[in-house]
Amino acid sequence: MADIKLPANKVQELRDICAKFNHEKGELINVLHAAQGIFGYLPAEVQDIVAEELNVSVAHVYGVVTFYSFFTMTPKGKYPISICMGTACYVRGAEKVLDEFKRLLDLKVGETSANGDFSISCLRCVGACGLAPVVTVGEKVYGRVAPEDVKGIIAEYK
Amino acid sequence: MDIVKLTIDNTPVVVEKGTTVLEAAKTVGVDIPTLCYMKLDDMEFENKPGGCRVCVVEVEGRRNLAPSCKTECEDGMVVNTHSVRVVNARRTVMELILSDHPFECLVCAKSGKCDLQSLAQDLGIREIHYQGEKSHYKSDHSPAIIREMDKCIMCRRCETACNDVQTVGTLSAIYRGFNSVVAPAFEMDLDHTNCTFCGQCVAVCPTGALIERDHTWKVMDAIIDPKKTVIVQTAPAVRAALGEEFGLEPGTLVTGKMVSALRKIGFDYVFDTDFAADLTILEEGTELLGRLSKFLAGDKEVKLPILTSCCPAWVNFFEHHFPEMKEIPSTAKSPQQMFGAIAKTYFADQLKIKREDLVVVSVMPCLAKKYEASRDEFAVNGDPDVNISITTRELAQMIKNANLKFTELPDDDFDRPMGESTGAGVIFGTTGGVIEAAVRTAYELHTGKELDRVDFKELRGMEGIRSATLDFDGLPINIGIAHGLGNARKLLEDIKAGKSQFHAIEIMACPGGCIGGGGQPYHHGDVTVLKKRQKAIYEEDAGKTIRKSHENPYIKKLYEEFLGEPCGHKSHELLHTSYFDKKKKIEI
Known part of the structure; x- marks a missing residue:
């Protein structure tokens, strides 16, 4: 421990x-x-x-x-990234966005980067289905995220 | 009393309201198979999570099959326990459980005593129609208990034993669905937790998921080593249960045959832990009288009640859960450890050999004894006082390995000096026995008068918590007894709250005392077995010529030749110990 x-x-x-x-x-x-x-x-x-x-x-x-999957024993990153996997986001390609985050940060869902900056988690619906697919970083919400936008989002926090 | 009338398999049944279908069926000779269900009658503990679904029955008018262990009888109910639908469902459930179980039966430690295996046989399962992923979980090899969780079927009996009966709280179900498993907090290995190694989880596990650490081969290695002298001590409760492993009725005393077998296995000397139990009484009894006389002289600092300290799981329990009370228990070592300490000094000297060349093996009804023998304070320069501790079950295995027809062995007697014991030593094996043995000696030492009776029936029984007041020639002595750590916890909390007025308390960790230990032949939830073993223990006591520890001639000789006096300087050095605060500290 x-x-x-x-x-x-x-x-x-x-x-x-x-x-x-x-x-x-x-x-x-x-x-x-x-x-x-x-x-x-x-x-x-x-x-x-x-x-x-x-x-x-x-x-x-x-x-x-x-x-309960809500509880976690790993500390979240300084910039916790959450990808909405709710129905609307999912059908509009949230999984590809998630995969891109996972690839670029070399993290799995629920993990935190070694320097403590980023963590990735999935959530269900932030009530912004019109903007699907939705990603949140901390309190900030990103709408209509495409896989090619992911690199830019990460760059904002580096 | 409210009653309900129903029909089970076309037979009318009348039972008290609140009775389950499973219980009601038993009254008319219908034995519904169960797996996760376990009822420890006298202790009033039940494990019925209703999880395995093996005990399902069909209730007319209900859409779903009902688990009979959790379904209460209702008026007019019509139950069928073996309809085609029920039998098919039961087989399906069983096949699904087996599909996630390792097929290692031929080499599994539990083979032949496994509830899952015997149920599969009873149901006539010959094929498993389901194949898929199997769950895997790391195994855990503590000094006493081994956890092979791939074999766990999530019956939760171990949780009931650990959390409800013993109130130790080491085990819990963790995770969810297919990944779920029973484990300690943070999935630590048992020896890093508050586990007391009482072994009650092992005693109730239906499969080979929880078993003892096997030391039989270590014993054989020592026996064939020509440089070693190997001696064995057998705990009182072993002789009252060993026969069960060879098909004898529970409660059959096999002391003589056991000694024969040990000699044939190849031990150089066959001794008795009962001898050390007598020694324990001299030390603990003297300590009690010492504290009592200080108390009567008005000493406010004296620690009362004195608590017995023979049971290593109980010692672990207060070290982990009640460390603030660690000054209260007697400092006397347990009989196993007293035996080891005397063997490696007094007896090794007699044989004129070095302590390292003397191997002390103990046969115990207990898993915590394995842990106790490995405690650092019970070794001298790395050489443990007790080298190897095996259970009753392991001894049975060794007897089988030696090709001995146990039931036909002649009776033999223990060797001297450390094989001589009194009836007081024997009753250490049951709840109430240690304190009765202590009373027999303390009374005579205190009053200087001879007891006109040695049987203290008021201290005997199976109730979880008992008490009695004895008259020590005008001085009333209040005695408390608890067995099962849950009961011990209640008593300790009373002491802490200042509610208890006891002078002396006996505590044994296992229900029934050592006769119900985690190393005994499996009782499969039938606690009447414990009563039969208890009866056997009292029979052995009644049959002894000497029944008071202080009258054991070899104990007298031991004090004259070697120890001096009880609680004297040498005794303190060899026969007493101290306890540690093991409560986990939270650092902030």
């Missing part, structure tokens, strides 16, 4: 959230959701804290984290 140190203020924030949920075992998914919001991902140390606060086994927490 990676020996990472969590920032104390964020850990306190997490503990406060557990307290807000009354340390209820049944709130595990909500707590993990909030934890991922705080840390960006769910490293082992965060799962240890959640297990301790809710008095459940860390194996159980890990079971839930690995069950």
Whole structure:
């Protein structure tokens, strides 16, 4: 396991959230959701804290984290790239766009580049189907993306 | 009491409301096959995720087949357990499970004792119509338990044992769908987790996914090495269960035959862990009286209640889960380790050999003993006090390898000095036994009077948590007993909350105590087997001439010639230990 140190203020924030949920075992998914919001991902140390606060086994927490694809144990990149795979985007060629991102960055879905700059994930519909296929980088939305645009998008962040 | 009336396979059945179809069928002689289902009656634990679908039945008026383990009986229900549709579905389910299972039965450690294998035979599966990808998962080889998860069928029995019965929480199902598997947090190997190695997961696993680490060949290597003197010690619970491996009824005592077999296998000396159990009583009993007299003298610092420390899985449990209480348990080593420490000093001296040339083998009902023997503090310059620990099941394997017809072996007796034991040593094998043995000695040492009875029936039984108050000549002594780590946790939490008023508490990690250990012949969920083994243990005790540890003549001699006095300087050096805080620290 990676020996990472969590920032104390964020850990306190997490503990406060557990307290807000009354340390209820049944709130595990909500707590993990909030934890991922705080840390960006769910490293082992965060799962240890959640297990301790809710008095459940860390194996159980890990079971839930690995069950739901929303939860991730890998930190997202500084510029998280998401490609919409919703129906509209998909039929308009989102997969080819995704393949191009994967090829140019040499990453798989769910991975983060070694320098921590980029990560690739897929999502379902950002509510901009008129602009399909849609790509988001952080908060910025790119519409009508073609595979040949991908190189330019990446270049903006390099 | 509310009752419901229904028909199962054309037979009318009347059962209490809430009874499952599976249970109701049993009352009319219908044995519906099951796989993931497991019921540990006396412990009131059930594993019924309803996941395998082997126990499906047809209920008239329902569109889908129903899993009988989870379907409650209703008034007027008409159930068919072997219609063509049911039989076909059951076979399909079984073939699908088998299609994702390695075909290694001929060389699998569980072969012949595997629930999946016997069910496939019972259903007469001769062909598997489904072929496809098989799931693969890394195997995990800890000092005690081996996980071969390719053989896992996701019945979740191990999770029930680990999380509900034992409340250890090492195992959980992870991932989803085809990738799902049972694993520790972050998929670490067991020896990096809070696993206590109690082996209850192994005891309930229906397949070869969870098995013990096999050390039988290490034992044979030592026996054929002419430079080594190889001695063996056998734990009390082994003799009450070993016979089951050779077709004898559960509860058949096979002490004499076991000694015969060990001699024929080639051990130089055949000794008894019961001897070391007697020694444990002298040390632990003296420690208890020491703490008690300080307490009575008004010492507020004294740690009470004293907790027994014979069970290595229990030791692991408090080191991981209750490290703040690590000063409370007795510092006395377990009988296995006391035996090793005495063998490698006192006995090696008698034989005039170096400790490195003496190989100590232990036969234990337990998987945690393998781990315990490998703990660093139980070795001198890298030479462990107990070199190899094998289970009851492994001993049975060695007996078979030696071509011995076990049931026809003559009775033989243990060697001296370390084979002499009392009835008190024998009952270490069952829940309640250690504390009863301690009471027999502590009473006489404390009061200076002879006990008029040695049987303390109030300490016996199978209830998870028991208590009794004994009269030590005017001084009331409160005794607590817990078996199964879930029950131990309840007791510990009471102590922490200041609710408990016990002076001494016995804890054994496995349900039933060592008789239900993770290294014993598989009980396949039938916990009545444990009661039969328990009865056998008390029978052996009753048949002994000497029944109090402090009256064991060879123990007396050991103190006179070598140790000095109980809890004295030499005892502390050889027979006592200390515990470690193993709780995972979160670094911030």
